[in-house]
Amino acid sequence: MRRMPYVLGIDIGSTNTAAAVARRHGTTWTRPEPVPLNAGSVLLPSVLHLSEDGSLHVGEPTTDDGSRITRDFVRRIGDDVPLLLGGEACAPQTLTAELATWVVERVHAFEGGPAEAIVLSHPASWRPYRRDLLRRALFDLGLRTVTLLPRTVTVAEGHAARGFGGTTAAVYALGGNSFEAALVRRTPRGTYETFGTPQGLDPIGGADFDEALAAHVRTVLARELAATARRGAQAALRGLLPECGRVKRELTVDLAADVVLPLPTGPARIPVTRAQFEDMIRPTVQATVDLLLRTVHGAGLTPAQLDGVLLAGGSARIPLVTELITAALPVPVEVEPDSQLTAATGAAMAACQVVSPRPRRPEPAREPAAVAGAGRAAIPATRRPHHDTTVPGDPPPRPPVRILPLELPKASRLALARGRGREG
Template identity: 85%
Template sequence: MPYVLGIDIGSSNTAAAVARRRGATWTRPEAVPLSAGSPLMPSVLCLAEDGSLRVGEPVTDDGSRTTRDFVHRIGDDVPVLLGGEPCAPQTLTAELAAWVVERVHALEGGAAEAIVLSHPAGWRPYRREVLHRALSDLGLRHVTLLPRTVTVAESHAARGFAGSTAVVYALGGNSFEAALVRRTPRGTYETFGTPQGLDSIGGADFDEALAEHARTVLARELAATGRRGAQAALRGLRAECDRVKRVLTVDLTADVVLTLPSGPARVPVTRAQFEAMIRPTVQATVDLLLRAVRSADLTSAQLDGVLLAGGSTRVPLVTELIGAALPVPVEVEPDAQLTAATGAAMAACQVVSPRPRQPPPARVPAPVSGAGRATLPAPRRAHHTVPGEPPPRPPVRVLPLELPKPSRLALARGRGREG
C-alpha cells in the first residue's frame, strides 16, 4: 500500500511514523517499531570493531566508538570523532535517517512516496543546506525538512486542534525549543517570531534530579558496598529514575528501587518532592516560552493554545506552570514522544496531496473592558518573520524515493540493534 514517512531525530530518541494512502485520503499516522517492542530508538551510533555502524545503545563500549546528540552539532566545522575517525555531524544524522528509511522500506515492502524530516525550529538556511547535502549523498534526494515545531502543530491539528495561532513547547531528552506557529492559507503551519531554545535543558534533567536525590538518601548504604558494588548498583539508576518520573505523572508517590548486595533498597518519592526538585528547570523553559510569544508582540489573548511535545511534558508541573503563565488551552497528546514524528507524516501527506488554498479563518472577537467588543489585530508578519523561514513545500512527487546508497564511510547501517 502506498505510504509516506515522517521522521523525528531527537537529542535522545528517534521516532518514525507512516501514513498510508486509502483511495483519495490518508490513514492516521502510525508509529513504526524501530526497536524490539518500542517505537523509539536511541539516537546513538556506535562504530563496531568490524567497521559497521550500529544504531541504538551499544552493549559494551568505552565511549570512544559511540556518539550521541550529534544532530545539534550540524553546521559545526569541528567533526565528531568516532573510533578515531572524524565524521561530520550532518553525515551521522543522514546515516541514522537512512537506517530508518531502510527499516521502514523492509517493513512496508516498498519505498515511501514522500519523506519529511523534522529539525530544530531555530535552524538557519545553512544548517538545512548541509543536511540536505548529506542526505543527498546517501541517495535521499527528496526529503522535505520542516521545523519540529511545525510538525508538532501538524500532529495536534490532525487530532482536532483547530486554532490558527499557537505556541509550541517541545521538551526533548536533552533539549528544549519553543516557537510560534500559524496556519497558512493552505491549512498547513509555519513558524514566525523568534524561536527560543536550549540544548542543555531537557527531560534528562528531571531524571538526574531524582538520581541525585536517591544517591544522597542512600549514601551510607552505597559507601558500605565498596566502589565496585556502588558502581554496579548505580548502573541502572537513570533508567529507574525515568520509570519513576513516568509513574509520578499519574500517581502521588513512587519508589526508586536500587539493587544492593544486601538486597533491594527503596527511596520513596512524592510528587510534591519531585516537583520541588525540577521546578527551577521547568520555570526556565516557561520563561523561554514567554519570550517566544513576546518576540512577535503577541498577548495570550491572541493565542489559540499551547501545543506540547516530548515525553516529559506529561509531568503535571509542566502544564501547571504553562497554564499559570499563559491562560490558554494547553494540549498534550497521549504519547507525546511521538508527536513530532506523526506530525511529520501528516506533513508528508500534504507533500503528495497538497491542500487547496483556504480563506483565512475568522478570529473570534475578544472581550474588552466596557460594553463593547473589539477584534484583536492579526500578527504583524513582515516585521517579525524569522530569517530563512521554511521553504514552500515541494510539488507532488509521483516517483518512489531511491534507496540510500552505501555511505562514503563504508559503514554498514543495516545492522541495527537486535533484540
C-alpha cells in the same frame, strides 16, 4: 496482496528517534501510525555505535566502549569541530543522515516498498546553513527527496491530526536534552508555519529531571553507598539514571513511586512523592515556561491571542509542566497521550500534504479564539503546498530538498567504507 501506498514522517530527537506512516486510502490518507523501530518499542535511542569490523549499528550497544559510541549528534550539526567515532572524524550531519537512512530502510522493509514522500523534522531555530548541511548529507546517502520541516511545525501538525483546530498557537517541545519554544499559525492552505523568533534552552530537558531525582537518591543513600565496596557501588549506580527515568514517567500518573536500586547488600527502595519530585524540577520547568512567555511577547502577542499551547516531548506530560504553563498563559494546553511521538506523527501528516496538498482557501477573519474543529485524517488531493521553514533574516524559501549533484561534497569516508553494513 497489493501494497498500500504510504508516506513517512521521521523525528530524530536528542535522545530518541520515532517514525510514523500514513497510508493512502482512495483519495484520502489514514491517520498516521507509529512504526516499531526497536524490539518491543516504537522509540529507538538516537545512538550510533561502530563495531570492530567497521559496520555501523543503531541503538544502545551491548558493550560500553565510549570511543565507538556517539549520541546527541543532531544538535552538533553546523559545528566546525567533527565528532570522533572509533578514532575517525565524522560530521554530525553525516551521522544524522545515517540514522535517517536506517529508519527509511527499515520502514521500506516493513511496508514492502518505498514511501511516496518523507518528511524529517529539525530544530525550529535552524538557519539555512544547517538545513543545507543535512540536505547534502541525506543526498549523499541516497535520500534525495526528503522535505525538512521545523519540529515545531510537525508538532502543530501532529496536534491538528488529533483535532486541534486553532489558528495561532505556541509550541512547547521538551526533549531529553533540549527545549524549544516557537509560535505557529495556520496558512491559507491549512498547513502550519512558524513566525516570530523561535527560542531554545540547550542543553535542558528531561535528562535534567532524571539527574535531579538521581541526586536525591544518592543523598538519601550516602551512608549505604559509602559502606558498599567500590565496585559494587559503581555497578549499582550505573542503573540509577534509567531507574529515575522510569520513576519520572510513573509520577506523571501516580502520586508516589519507589526508586529501586540493587545494592550488594540487597535492593534499596527510596519512596518519592510527586510533590517532592516537582520541587526538585520546578526551577528548570519555570525557566522553560518563562522562555515560552518571552517568545509570545517577542512576537508582539499577548497570551490571550493564542488558541492554545501545543506540547511535545517525553517530559511534557509531567503535571507540573501544564500547571506552570496554564498559570503563565491562560489558554488551553494540548498534550497527547504519547507526547514523544507527536513530532513524528505530525511529520507524517505533513508528508501527506506533500503528495496530496489541500487547495488554497480564503484567509478567515481572525477571531479572539478559534473554535476547535474536526481532525484532519482525510486529506483531499490537489496541488503541492508550501511549507514555510524560514526564520527572520532567511532568504526567500526554495523548493524542499532538490540538490544538484554538482553542489555536493564527496561522500564521507566512513559512509563509503560501510556501504550496506548498517544494522539494527
